[in-house]
Amino acid sequence: MSRIRWYHFYFFLAIFDVLVIMLSLQMHKSTLDSTVGLIDAAQDLKEQAKQVQSAQQCIAQLNSPGNDLFSAQGQDEFDLLSRRYKIAKANMRASLEGLDRVMSRGNEDAYRLWMKRVDDLRKKVRDMEFQAEHLFEVYKPLAASTLPNEDRESVLLTAGETMSKMDSLQHQALATLGSLAQQNVGYQTELLDKHNADLETRFTSEQYVIALVILILVGVLAFGRRLHLADKALAEERRRVQEERRERLAAIGELCSSVAHGIRNPLAAIRSSAQLALELGKMDDDSSGRIRDILTEGRRLGDRVTGLLNMAKSNQNSFENSSLTDIVRLAARELKPELTKRGIRLVEEIDECEIRVMGDRRYLEQIVIELVSNAMEQSKPGDAVYVQCRAAGTDGLALVVVEDCGTGVPENIRGRVFDLFFTTKPSGTGIGLATVKRVARLHNGDVHVREGRTGGAKFEILLPALQIARGHAKRRRTEEAAV
Numbered sequence: 001m002s003r004i005r006w007y008h009f010y011f012f013l014a015i016f017d018v019l020v021i022m023l024s025l026q027m028h029k030s031t032l033d034s035t036v037g038l039i040d041a042a043q044d045l046k047e048q049a050k051q052v053q054s055a056q057q058c059i060a061q062l063n064s065p066g067n068d069l070f071s072a073q074g075q076d077e078f079d080l081l082s083r084r085y086k087i088a089k090a091n092m093r094a095s096l097e098g099l100d101r102v103m104s105r106g107n108e109d110a111y112r113l114w115m116k117r118v119d120d121l122r123k124k125v126r127d128m129e130f131q132a133e134h135l136f137e138v139y140k141p142l143a144a145s146t147l148p149n150e151d152r153e154s155v156l157l158t159a160g161e162t163m164s165k166m167d168s169l170q171h172q173a174l175a176t177l178g179s180l181a182q183q184n185v186g187y188q189t190e191l192l193d194k195h196n197a198d199l200e201t202r203f204t205s206e207q208y209v210i211a212l213v214i215l216i217l218v219g220v221l222a223f224g225r226r227l228h229l230a231d232k233a234l235a236e237e238r239r240r241v242q243e244e245r246r247e248r249l250a251a252i253g254e255l256c257s258s259v260a261h262g263i264r265n266p267l268a269a270i271r272s273s274a275q276l277a278l279e280l281g282k283m284d285d286d287s288s289g290r291i292r293d294i295l296t297e298g299r300r301l302g303d304r305v306t307g308l309l310n311m312a313k314s315n316q317n318s319f320e321n322s323s324l325t326d327i328v329r330l331a332a333r334e335l336k337p338e339l340t341k342r343g344i345r346l347v348e349e350i351d352e353c354e355i356r357v358m359g360d361r362r363y364l365e366q367i368v369i370e371l372v373s374n375a376m377e378q379s380k381p382g383d384a385v386y387v388q389c390r391a392a393g394t395d396g397l398a399l400v401v402v403e404d405c406g407t408g409v410p411e412n413i414r415g416r417v418f419d420l421f422f423t424t425k426p427s428g429t430g431i432g433l434a435t436v437k438r439v440a441r442l443h444n445g446d447v448h449v450r451e452g453r454t455g456g457a458k459f460e461i462l463l464p465a466l467q468i469a470r471g472h473a474k475r476r477r478t479e480e481a482a483v
Helices: 006-069 074-103 108-143 149-280 285-313 324-334 336-341 361-377 432-442
Strands: 320-323 345-351 355-359 384-392 397-403 446-451 457-464 475-480
Touching (some): 108 149, 320 361, 324 355, 355 384, 432 446
Antiparallel strands (some): 320 355
């Protein structure tokens, strides 16, 4: 829960809402596409119905001049009816072409059935045209009054028979058009039924989806509520633990300070008396050795007391803008004489660009000296102690590294080396590395121990950098040769 907070739950809830909206839009788009398809199909069927109705009118107009021919008087009326027939014939052919055109947009099965009936209609129309043209050809002498009276009856009888055939063909053509109209109505009904069934299916699917979304939403909200309560309880527990830890640390600091002050004065008196007895007293070598042991152990006890006082007094009141590169360089070189005396090389790998931090210069120097001192104690003549100071990537952190060529820290105790009073050295106090850890944490940083390049111990201190000078971070390597 250190990275994911309960309020991040709303981010996942927002993603869920977006997914639901996208699903809803997709479902509505599908329904809209279906409706658009229905409208297009209905428009095609409506156009087909109009063409069928137009063909019915053309069929009636095609026979109309022939019927009117029997009541025509003179050549002028005959010519007028002949022109009307030609116009009706042209309109009929245009209507048939229109029927072909509108049916080409239908499905293949419907188109085959439609065209079968249209072909039958076209055949009947051709027969009607043939009979109509024959009628006009037969009636032409009668209209011109060029036939004798005895032949007129025969012509009228032939014309009547021809007209009767035309009427029969007209009836058959209209029946074919009627079947086309019924087919069109059937397709419209089937289309509407199919669309209604599709809408009902979609409506049922949407109901299930909405119910599922509601269930998921309720579950997610319930989980978010529990997550909120768990995070709140965890935060409260964390606050209580931190408060108890602060109280314990304050009590330990106060106790350490009290004990250290209580020990420091008597210890100073003991050391002063032992030093005075050693300088002025007349005693044998055995007694002198014991006095020196008292001074040595007193000095070690005094160092432990000083460490306890420093642990108790560490705070951020003395923080200031300081150059970390200068601090590391000066702290490392403070031990250069002792390193040279022991035949150990000091290798500095410090960036030339200045790195500044907000911190206590004295404490930062102290922890670098502590780490270099530990590295020196683990090194042999001819070994090297490496000290680095550089920017740690692009996260605004500074890295201080102290590495030795010794035997390293066993992996099974790396998690304990920074515990107070934990030490593996016979003469160690167990305060130095604990102080390093405390100072690093005091500066909002941390310290880690790893294996070095030669198998020795490698201590890395990460600190938040206040400023890292711009420009190329060229690393300057300085090596102090051992004497």
